[in-house]
Every structure is written in C-alpha cells, then in structure tokens.
Amino acid sequence: METIEQLRDRLVAAFPAPDAVTLVTNPGPAAQHSLLLAHAQAREIARFLRDDPALRLDFCSNVSGIDWPDKEVTETVNITTPDPAGGPAKITEQKTKRLQPGHLEVVYHLYSMTLKTTAPVVLRLRTANRDDSVTVPSLTPVWRSCEFQEREIFDLFGVRFEGHPDLRRILMWDEFEDHPMRKDYVSPDDYEWEPTPHDDVLTRAKTHYPAAATSPAATSPAAAAPATAAPADTAAAPVTAAAAAPAAAATPNPEAAK
Amino acid sequence: MTPDTLTPGTLTPGTFPPGTFPPDATTVRAVHDDFHGDLLEVSMGPHHPSTHGVFRMNVVLDGEIIVKLQPVFGYLHRNHEKLAENISYLASIPYTDRLDYLASLTNNWAYVIAVEKLASLTVPERGEYVRVIVGELARLINHCCLVGFLLNDLGTSFTPLLYSLRERERMLDLVEELTGSRMMCNYMRFGGVRVDPSPDWLARLKTYLEGDFPKFLAEQDALLTGNEILLARTQGAGILKPDLAINAGITGPMLRASGVDYDIRKVERYSIYDRFDFRVPLGDHGDTYDRYMMRMLEMHESLKILRQALRDIPAGPATDPKAKSRGLRPKPGEAYGRIEAPKGELGFYLISDGSPQPYRYRIRPPSFINLTILEDMCLGQTVADAVITLGSVDIVLGEVDR
Numbered sequence: 253m254e255t256i257e258q259l260r261d262r263l264v265a266a267f268p269a270p271d272a273v274t275l276v277t278n279p280g281p282a283a284q285h286s287l288l289l290a291h292a293q294a295r296e297i298a299r300f301l302r303d304d305p306a307l308r309l310d311f312c313s314n315v316s317g318i319d320w321p322d323k324e325v326t327e328t329v330n331i332t333t334p335d336p337a338g339g340p341a342k343i344t345e346q347k348t349k350r351l352q353p354g355h356l357e358v359v360y361h362l363y364s365m366t367l368k369t370t371a372p373v374v375l376r377l378r379t380a381n382r383d384d385s386v387t388v389p390s391l392t393p394v395w396r397s398c399e400f401q402e403r404e405i406f407d408l409f410g411v412r413f414e415g416h417p418d419l420r421r422i423l424m425w426d427e428f429e430d431h432p433m434r435k436d437y438v439s440p441d442d443y444e445w446e447p448t449p450h451d452d453v454l455t456r457a458k459t460h461y462p463a464a465a466t467s468p469a470a471t472s473p474a475a476a477a478p479a480t481a482a483p484a485d486t487a488a489a490p491v492t493a494a495a496a497a498p499a500a501a502a503t504p505n506p507e508a509a510k
Numbered sequence: 511m512t513p514d515t516l517t518p519g520t521l522t523p524g525t526f527p528p529g530t531f532p533p534d535a536t537t538v539r540a541v542h543d544d545f546h547g548d549l550l551e552v553s554m555g556p557h558h559p560s561t562h563g564v565f566r567m568n569v570v571l572d573g574e575i576i577v578k579l580q581p582v583f584g585y586l587h588r589n590h591e592k593l594a595e596n597i598s599y600l601a602s603i604p605y606t607d608r609l610d611y612l613a614s615l616t617n618n619w620a621y622v623i624a625v626e627k628l629a630s631l632t633v634p635e636r637g638e639y640v641r642v643i644v645g646e647l648a649r650l651i652n653h654c655c656l657v658g659f660l661l662n663d664l665g666t667s668f669t670p671l672l673y674s675l676r677e678r679e680r681m682l683d684l685v686e687e688l689t690g691s692r693m694m695c696n697y698m699r700f701g702g703v704r705v706d707p708s709p710d711w712l713a714r715l716k717t718y719l720e721g722d723f724p725k726f727l728a729e730q731d732a733l734l735t736g737n738e739i740l741l742a743r744t745q746g747a748g749i750l751k752p753d754l755a756i757n758a759g760i761t762g763p764m765l766r767a768s769g770v771d772y773d774i775r776k777v778e779r780y781s782i783y784d785r786f787d788f789r790v791p792l793g794d795h796g797d798t799y800d801r802y803m804m805r806m807l808e809m810h811e812s813l814k815i816l817r818q819a820l821r822d823i824p825a826g827p828a829t830d831p832k833a834k835s836r837g838l839r840p841k842p843g844e845a846y847g848r849i850e851a852p853k854g855e856l857g858f859y860l861i862s863d864g865s866p867q868p869y870r871y872r873i874r875p876p877s878f879i880n881l882t883i884l885e886d887m888c889l890g891q892t893v894a895d896a897v898i899t900l901g902s903v904d905i906v907l908g909e910v911d912r
Contacts (some may be wrong), residue, residue: 281630310756311772314846316859316872361846361859361874365756365770368777372846398760400882408589422843423584423911432589497877 254306256285259373267293276376282410286359286374291389292376294371295415298394301362303372304429309373310479314361315346317405319509320384322354354382357412361399379411390416522535549577552893556585558698560897563907567884567896579885582839586911587690594871599625599700602871607694609873610909612655613684616650616851618698623780624847624858625700631833637702638782639823641714643779644688644697645781645849646812646819647681650723652852653754653763653805653812654678656904660802661734663901664743670734676743677726684715686719719813725810744799746749746889750901751796758883761876762854763804768796774850781849785822786815798895801902839866848854853877873912 390413410431555566562587570578607614658674791807793800848857854876861870
C-alpha cells in the first residue's frame with residue numbers, strides 16, 4: 253500500500269488541473285491524512301480510486317459532514333521601529349482581526365474490500381461558504397453506500413449534493429426547515445409546541461359544536477337545533493353554550509371558551 | 511380508497527418522481543394505471559410488528575408483487591451526534607449503549623477504540639481479553655435474538671423466539687452481574703473496562719458456554735436449519751449480489767452471506783483478534799437462508815473465540831491506570847476507528863479541537879447503511895418475502911435513527 257504522499261503525486265500526475273488534489277495533514281496521533289478534492293474532478297478521481305488496480309477502493313465506508321463556521325482570527329505582527337538615537341529598536345505589536353469565512357465539509361472514508369486494506373483513504377470536499385453556495389458533487393454514482401449518508405448530510409448540515417438521485421430529508425421530517433447539526437443551530441424552546449386548533453381544524457370544530465350565538469334566542473332550547481345554530485365566533489358565554497348544547501359542555505374551541 | 515379522485519394513467523411505477531408519493535396518501539389506496547392494472551400503495555409501519563421498531567416501508571404493489579419500496583425512518587431520531595458534541599468524551603459512553611440496544615457492549619467498544627486512536631491510549635493485556643469476551647458475548651446475544659425474531663417474521667408464532675429469549679436472558683443475567691445492567695451496560699472505558707470480572711464470574715461463564723449454550727445451538731439447528739418450511743420460505747428470497755453488496759457498503763453477516771470474505775476482525779485484527787483461531791463463514795447465494803445460516807455459524811465461531819479467550823486470559827490490571835477518562839482532552843486531530851459489530855462495521859469518526867468535548871462525533875451505523883439496498887432486494891418479491899428480507903437485514907432502530 254502506497255503512502256498518502258505517493259498517492260497524491262500519482263493523482264496529481266493523472267489529473268493535472270491545478271488544485272485538483274491537495275494533501276490535508278492530520279496533526280493527531282492517528283495520522284489519518286486526507287486528500288482535498290476540487291469539485292470539477294472529484295467524481296472522476298473517485299472513479300479512478302475505485303477502479304485503479306493498485307488501489308481498488310471499492311468500499312466507501314463512512315461519509316460525514318462537518319461544519320466550520322466563520323471564525324475571527326487575530327493576527328499579530330511585530331513592527332520594528334529603529335531608534336533614531338541609536339538605542340535598541342522599538343518593537344510594537346500590531347494586532348489585526350480578520351474574519352475567516354466558514355465552509356461545510358464532507359469527508360469520505362474509503363477502504364478496499366478486494367485488497368483488504370486496514371488504513372482508510374480519506375477524501376474531503378468543501379463548499380464555498382455556508383449560506384448560498386453549499387453544493388458539492390455527489391459520489392453516490394460511484395459508491396452506492398453514499399446514498400443514505402449523503403441524504404443525511406443534506407438533512408442535518410444543509411449540503412446540496414449535485415447528481416444525487418434522491419436528495420430528500422431522511423431523519424428529520426420533510427417540513428422541517430433548519431439544519432440541526434450546524435454549529436449555529438438554535439433549538440426551539442419547546443419541540444412539541446403546536447398551536448391548538450387552527451385553520452381547517454378550527455373551522456370544522458366550530459361547525460361541529462354549534463354553540464349558541466349571543467342573540468337572546470340562544471337561551472331558548474328550541475333555538476339550539478343544530479341546523480339553525482350559528483358558529484360561536486364572538487365571545488359567547490360558556491354557560492349559555494353549555495345550556496344550549498349539552499354535548500358541547502367541554503368545548504374544544506378555545507376561542508369560544510374565552 | 512377513492513381511486514376516482516386520481517387521474518388515471520398519471521402514476522406509473524417508473525414515473526414516480528423520487529420521493530413524491532401523493533402527499534395525502536392514506537394507508538391503503540388503489541391507483542389506476544393503464545399498463546399495470548391496479549397498483550396498491552401500502553404503508554407498512556411505523557407501528558407494525560414485522561418492522562422491528564418504528565420503521566416504515568412505503569410499498570407499491572402490483573397484485574402481491576412489490577414494484578416499488580421506500581424505507582422511511584427517523585421516528586426515533588434524537589440527534590445523538592449533536593448531544594455528544596456538547597458533553598465530555600467520557601459522558602458519551604452511556605449514550606452509545608442506546609444505539610444498538612441489543613448489543614451495547616460492542617457499541618462501547620467501537621467508541622473507545624476511536625477515542626484510543628484519537629488520544630493514542632493503550633489497553634493492558636487483560637483488558638483486551640475482557641473486551642473480546644464481552645464483545646463476543648454481545649454477538650451471541652444479538653444473533654440469538656435475530657434468529658428468534660426472523661423465525662417470528664416467518665410466522666412461527668413465538669416458539670423459536672422464546673427458546674432464543676430464554677438463552678438470551680441467561681446471558682443477560684451474566685452481563686447484568688458483571689456490568690450492573692442487562693442492556694445499558696456502560697462497561698468500557700478509555701484504556702480498559704470499568705470493572706474487572708471476578709474469577710467466579712469467568713468460571714460460571716465458562717460452565718455456561720461448555721454446557722447449556724451448545725445444547726441450545728444444537729437444538730435450534732435440529733429444529734430449524736433443515737426444516738422444510740424454513741427452506742421453502744427463505745431460499746431464494748431477497749437475493750443480494752456480491753458486487754452490489756460491496757458497492758453499497760453492506761457489511762457484517764449480510765455481506766458475508768453474499769460470499770464476500772470481509773470480516774474486520776480478520777482484516778484489521780484490532781484488539782487481540784490475531785491470537786484466536788476462528789473461521790469466517792461465507793454464504794453462496796446471498797439469500798435470506800444464507801443470512802440466517804451466517805448467524806447460526808457465527809455463533810459457533812464466537813463460541814470458539816470465547817473458549818480460547820477464557821482459557822488464555824492473563825492476570826493483571828484490566829484498565830490502564832495511566833489512561834485518563836475524566837477531563838480527557840485529546841490533541842487536535844481526527845481519527846476513524848471501527849470494529850466488526852454483530853450487525854456490521856460500526857465506526858466512530860471523531861475530531862478533536864483540543865477541548866474536552868469532541869468537535870465532531872460521527873457514528874457509522876451498520877444497520878442504517880445496510881438498509882440502502884432494501885428496495886433492490888425486495889423488488890419482484892411478495893410482501894411476505896419483504897418481511898423476512900427485512901428481518902434478515904437485522905436492523906435496530908436505535909441505531910438507524912440515532
């Protein structure tokens with residue numbers, strides 16, 4: 253098994269476009285270094301890695317998303333001012349703050365089932381930013397195992413995979429709007445809050461329990477026939493409504509109960 | 511059940527835009543189609559006894575034949591990965607129990623292996639042996655359950671399942687005695703295990719594995735493996751071809767049933783698996799019967815590993831006294847660690863930024879990825895076969911939904 257540097261060199265030779273492959277080193281003790289791919293060549297490089305007889309990376313084990321939000325970086329520059337009197341030079345620190353733009357990242361861990369490799373080959377794809385340009389090429393056409401995992405990253409991180417056959421939410425429900433795995437996600441105060449009867453349900457409830465209107469006729473039992481009773485959309489006294497229609501004693505309509 | 515509300519001919523199986531079942535789909539609905547006659551759309555689950563939890567399959571049927579199947583899940587989603595980003599490394603161990611709750615010991619193991627890679631920790635000899643023992647015990651428990659539940663899906667109405675659960679409870683009693691809990695074990699620690707098993711416990715485990723468990727296996731084999739109805743129902747059902755299995759990232763017994771020789775215990779030889787003599791069973795056809803047989807044969811192999819481990823376990827500390835569990839702050843970097851869990855490759859991808867919490871904590875859940883090709887295996891089969899195919903995939907929704 254060749255080292256990651258040899259692999260990088262071989263890929264650079266095969267894909268000569270500038271910045272097609274960049275080596276990203278991992279400073280930790282695991283030393284699992286990775287290759288950052290350019291979007292334009294990513295799928296071709298993935299196919300190459302899968303089909304190359306020396307590599308045979310036929311098994312894409314893990315796909316995961318990472319959120320790198322905007323970060324404020326403080327850079328310190330030492331400015332040396334020579335002393336006109338000939339003494340030691342004066343050194344002043346100048347701090348500049350710079351906003352390092354964030355991005356979303358997708359990481360693929362590849363192994364070879366044919367050659368039974370033990371160290372993963374790690375690929376990375378990065379989006380341009382976190383807001384309006386969040387597209388990366390999908391590798392599902394190369395490895396089918398990415399299908400659900402890329403859907404999950406789309407769901408939880410909001411990365412759009414170009415060329416994915418079925419890009420939908422997978423763990424959250426379809427109507428959900430945010431991306432919960434982003435670092436700046438704010439969870440709602442109450443997950444299960446739901447405004448009690450509204451819209452269609454409220455309209456139906458009003459007609460279903462024909463409470464008496466405010467008219468004096470409502471007090472007469474004869475006027476409480478369902479066919480003639482009007483929906484209680486004004487502040488009807490609950491006592492009146494209960495007297496008129498005993499079934500509606502526990503009124504499901506919060507507006508009528510006010 | 512109002513076919514007249516739909517325009518005839520607009521819905522053919524091939525022209526379904528991906529993911530757009532009619533939004534107002536009720537449980538059962540007939541769809542008229544010019545070419546295929548009446549197609550029936552059935553939503554199996556999420557509360558269905560054959561779906562092993564809150565799992566749903568949206569199935570389109572032509573008669574009894576499946577022409578389209580979409581797995582729907584996420585009902586148990588609690589964003590475990592986000593939770594873990596806000597707590598210390600140590601505090602995530604009990605959460606991993608809740609992934610695949612039938613085999614929590616192997617979940618612990620995968621996580622601590624990833625953290626040990628991230629922080630370069632070592633495990634003493636006895637600790638590795640104890641890990642192998644409880645890990646293989648978890649595999650026995652998981653496969654025992656799977657065989658029982660699969661037979662239940664086949665309609666055996668509980669007899670094999672109750673035999674399996676009886677043995678499982680015996681093993682869980684031992685697990686409870688060691689870890690304090692039947693299922694939520696919280697047993698592994700960085701650099702070792704939480705408690706060292708006593709000689710008495712090891713002796714009783716040995717007695718059990720010499721006596722009652724092989725008897726149970728022989729009994730299951732005699733009752734089930736050659737059973738005519740089981741053969742008729744499972745052979746040829748839900749075939750998975752090896753090329754597709756590899757490309758779709760299928761792992762575990764399901765991959766090996768398709769004839770692909772890939773077991774991470776043999777390939778990566780993590781922990782001390784290079785010291786044990788065991789074989790990797792392989793299937794021939796990749797059908798439901800092979801997947802059932804893989805579980806039966808793997809139990810025999812696990813039994814072999816357990817016997818060797820119990821014979822060779824050395825004295826000494828079970829946990830590295832220098833390994834730091836509380837307040838662990840690995841150096842910045844990342845690591846991907848994986849093991850052969852009972853259901854397939856269970857991996858953890860961790861990124862540290864030097865703080866006490868992981869910057870990113872990703873789980874590679876085997877049963878989630880094994881569901882990718884459920885539709886491919888079920889197309890052209892009957893509903894009853896889809897039920898046993900799903901049963902032989904062996905999913906646990908705690909892990910699928912995370």
